[in-house]
Amino acid sequence: MRIRGFAPEDWAQVWAIIEDVVRAQETFPYDPALTADEAYGTWVEMPPGRTTVAADGGRVLGTAKMGTNRPGPGSHVATASFMVAADARGRGVGTALCRDALDWARQHGYAGMQFNAVVESNRAAVELYRREGFAVVGTVPGAFRHPVLGRVGLHVMYQEF
């Protein structure tokens, strides 16, 4: 598996991952009716941001996007998002994507990375981020409606470089 920059020919596989994640409504506060065109605009970052894929040969196992969290006086803090294909989870794909995003942010001079809305019931993600150096700075109670668990919190997570 290799992490590399997104190329337009990856889109069909990337969209399949996004569509699956968004329709499930379990881990991302995105519109579940998101269209492919809207997703492209949201997920495929223009410079200075960046979008990556975790590829195993021609197969896309996961994808990430990264960029500046807020403009102006907030522009020294990066953010990123990660999605892994359902049948590729538990194999370190998310960890590899996260480490690559952190490397990218450090190389580009960011002072830290912030995640704005990590669903607290998404244990795999929360634990992965903790292992990679992030801490929960706060949790907005009940800010995410999980289809099975009901209202769960959204963590803000942060790592200073």
Add this chain to the structure above:
Amino acid sequence: MRIRGFAPEDWAQVWAIIEDVVRAQETFPYDPALTADEAYGTWVEMPPGRTTVAADGGRVLGTAKMGTNRPGPGSHVATASFMVAADARGRGVGTALCRDALDWARQHGYAGMQFNAVVESNRAAVELYRREGFAVVGTVPGAFRHPVLGRVGLHVMYQEF
């Protein structure tokens, strides 16, 4: 002073307030080079969101925008932003705008209101929000570069209805 919906003829006065706030870089993580056109797109909310002004006769003293904080599984939480003209501060304009936004959010069935990035050195705002029922759920350390104070934190503040 009366809080009412924004009308296009308010724009010149609203833009003057936004421009002053954004250029100062002390309270909003917005691009300090924001243009009037970009500001219009950012500040003037389309339904289901809403933009208001605090008006004293023909004079606009302050402005607010409000809407849904996140789509899909996050869409039961509202958000809002407030700006008051420099020479109208300390007179309750922000409080009136905030109370109106809270009324609007309750009437529209939101479960709570979240502020995503309140500059911690902006004491007047933080205290106003506390008085109106918000609590700090977490602070991202150093996430805002203040022109005088250097890096200060950004509070996430929340109020459940």
